[in-house]
Amino acid sequence: MQALAQPSDMALLRQALTLSWFALDGQALHKLLSDEVQLGSWLNRFQDYHLLWQKNGFMAMMLRLLSQENVRVHIAKTQNAERQITNLHHLLELIQQASLDDHLGIHKTIAWLRTEITAENAGDEQQLRLESDADAVKIVTMHRSKGLEYPIVFCPYLWYRRNTLASEKHLITCHAQGEMIADLGSDQFELHRKIAIQEELAEDLRILYVALTRAKYRCYLPWVNERSEKKPNQSAFAYLLSGEKAFADMSFAEQQASLKQLSNDYPASFSYQLIDKDNTLQGSYQVSKAEQDLSAHQQKRYLYSTWQMSSYTALSYLSLHDAPELPLDKAEETSDPTHQGTQQEPLALAKGAHTGNVLHDLLENIAFSKLALREDISERRDNTCQRYGLKVEQPEIINELLYQAVTTPLNLHDTEFTLANLDEKSCLKEMPFYLMLADFSTAEINFLLQDSPTYKALSEKQMQGYLTGFIDLIFVYQGRYYVLDYKSNALPDYHPETLIHAMREHNYGLQYWIYSVVLHIYLQKRLPNYQFDKHFGGVRYLFLRGMQANQAMSGVFSDLPDQTRLNELVAILTAS
CATH class of the missing domain: 3.90.320.10 (Lambda Exonuclease; Chain A)
Structure with missing residues (x-):
């Protein structure tokens, strides 16, 4: 960036050409630096980039440089290429954002970068990005997952249904006689409530189908028999597991027997395991420590520095x-009261x-x-x-x-x-x-x-x-x-x-x-x-x-x- 900011400085240009971006080995670099014609050509290119930076801004200039000099191709031949390219683009975005937010010129942009490099505390936006999220855990909603496929899928909350329609008192929307209606409290409010609950269940079943068909190899479906004292579980998952008898109406033992039967009937596609509530996690990302009395460290040296x-x-x-x-911006100061009424300048x-x-x-x-x-x-x-x-x-x-x-x-x-x-x-x-x-x-x-x-x-x-x-x-x-x-x-x-x-x-x-x-x-x-x-x-x-x-x-x-x-x-x- 210093070479781009001062394109006529030969010393900075020579330093820049040593970067792996330009794929010049020792012999090629020595040959280039000994050839005034080639060196002049590079000087002209850096001057063009400098003018582009002045005219169109930092990001436009850097994207042109990366493209014309085949920088990505050259980096791709080095170790950890994907990591380097990801870091490079992330850094360019941070510099561009800073130059826009603070209205930085060329030299002040470089000064900002120097300050950020030496800063002790980096913001969240400066944390390293993943070069690829192919191996990462992806958390998506069932709606957003439509049309996508994943090797292994976990659907942890299919047993849950919010069921707010059961307590709705002011507005019910549903289909009746082939039309969408909104009931604000008619005599048929309860009838329309039942229709709306059935339509909601139907929509939940469609979304459930989307969730169950996203896995390429295996899909994990936890079941929790959540219910109230008077009402059984009313989720689409419970509806799907029902046979001759509603799955949600079964006792816990009957539910286990039904799930085991499915495992026996379809061993190639269905497996069942009861998770004991007393099971403990095997291993942890954080080592457990014995409880101990905590106390703050006492300052032992004077940290202030002039x-x-x-x-x-x-x-x-x-x-x-x-x-x-005074306003923080020097161009926004108020007028001196002694000069009130003075005619404004023509320009x-x-x-x-x-x-x-x-x-x-x-x-x-x-x-x-x-x-x-x-x-x-x-x-x-x-x-x-x-x-x-x-x-x-x-x-x-x-x-x-x-x-x-x-x-x-x-x-x-x-x-x-x-x-x-x-x-x-x-x-x-x-x-x-x-x-x-x-x-x-x-x-x-x-x-x-x-x-x-x-x-x-x-x-x-x-x-x-x-x-x-x-x-x-x-x-x-x-x-x-x-x-x-x-x-x-x-x-x-x-x-x-x-x-x-x-x-x-x-x-x-x-x-x-x-x-x-x-x-x-x-x-x-x-x-x-x-x-x-x-x-x-x-x-x-x-x-x-x-x-x-x-x-x-x-x-x-x-x-x-x-x-x-x-x-x-x-x-x-x-x-x-």
Whole structure:
């Protein structure tokens, strides 16, 4: 999946080709890796699968790969092939369901899978499936068994009849004079009851016949003489066993004699055995244990650990202790009361996570230059809306909103500084990161960022482990590197003070300081002669609904983190 997510990465492609899926032995693999033409062909195929994943989703891509690469055929030649294929399809279903439920993109799907692999507790849907149920015990109703055949059949409850018609007081349905009638309490109610009971018995006999004829070799039929003090057993089974005398009217001894006689008369097809009520089970699936006094184990060690895999979202929850109640979805926040009555922005879209997911997906997967040229994106747009469940009466609004976003200048003094003018090779979209955390307290971050107008203090917590996430966009413009994040929040207006309020309300300030740390460390490791004041451009938060191409920096929050404070934050988080 990593190779499919990053099809241009040769190292990942080589690792993927070592899988038994592709049936390449050592010699064939060495020959392939030494042949640039063959390797290029595989690279193109993986790029096609990557595009299919982006366009039609995970399952469509994987089914195409399994078919075109004959993966099932190759797996069939290995040991436990049936088990492997069953597990593979089960895993694909789980990943597809997760990607739909959580609206996961390519990289976030892989991140979800990593998390699930390391998770200690698996849900019922993740339990191993049987590769075949041919040897399994099948429990079916008599109605469902019609037309089927089984080697051995057990019919454990043929002696039972519910007989609710005998006590029915309000409605009886039966056939009378060739018609189906429903009696709601006529003078003939009792007569119709008797007819209905006989019809029910006839239907029970038909179903009984179905049950008795499902066995290929043997059918086991337990008989229990269940009856009341005044009424004998009235089941279809008792009716079937009756001869000159009703079987249910016989005494227990007479019933045994009748069954033994059937065994004697038809030894090739009928066998009878009395099950003694004192019989005990021979063997058990669970070893019996002597009764003993039980006591709970006493905890002997401290299990709490500050180590964890965390993210900006998890950290931001620590700031909600003193915040007003906010919707869980950041795109569904209520308007600030001070701005009530403000006219809604012209490019209005429904609030909610679906809108944000659609806009992020389109900005991630469509070139900014195409959006600026107003090229036709209707197919991609409509498919994306369908994937995320977003219904828009005028989908062209999305086109216009994206056009405004990529053509709005991101600097008051440079009208050429737009997303549309960026070189695609200078953009890194949805950049994943894992930042190793030292042992630190959130109180240290609170102290360091206390003067930041967009930062909201976190409740105190000791942390260490890893911080992970995805940055919407890292790009370089005129030699400077920037952090950029898209926001679909619907605000009453998009004045600078409103943007600052929104940034603080959702603690986006914490987010951009974390992203700045990631970019700062990344450039230190990857950019020769990196200098912060020369190469670090700052952050841009694009509130997409408020951007207007004819007004520079409209709907845009920008900041250049202080170098000294940024280095101190790096020291807190990484102890370096």
